[in-house]
Amino acid sequence: MALIYCPDCKNQISDSAVNCIHCGRPMRLSREAILAEIHNLENDSDNAMEWLDDFNSREGYSSDQDSLNNIFNRLEKNSKRIKELNGMLR
Numbered sequence: 001m002a003l004i005y006c007p008d009c010k011n012q013i014s015d016s017a018v019n020c021i022h023c024g025r026p027m028r029l030s031r032e033a034i035l036a037e038i039h040n041l042e043n044d045s046d047n048a049m050e051w052l053d054d055f056n057s058r059e060g061y062s063s064d065q066d067s068l069n070n071i072f073n074r075l076e077k078n079s080k081r082i083k084e085l086n087g088m089l090r
């Protein structure tokens with residue numbers, strides 16, 4: 001565990017602190033909160049992939065381009081956010 005300086009009050013705090021113990025500034029999400037969000041995003045992506053599998057097996061149902069784009073956007077957004085969250089864990 002290392003010590004860092006709070007950007008607001010310039011006091012030293014632990015780098016694992018969720019809030020600055022001096023001024024209360026939120027420092028970062030707790031490890032649990034990050035892991036929980038990653039878990040939720042992965043579940044959401046799994047659901048999206050299942051929807052995609054269904055979509056691919058539906059013959060002659062190709063006019064649903066909007067839904068397809070939505071799913072791809074959702075998967076992309078989820079994976080970006082998961083990367084971001086994983087970065088915070090380091």
Ligand SMILES: [Zn+2]
Nearest residue numbers: 006009020023
């Ligand atoms: Zn502070």
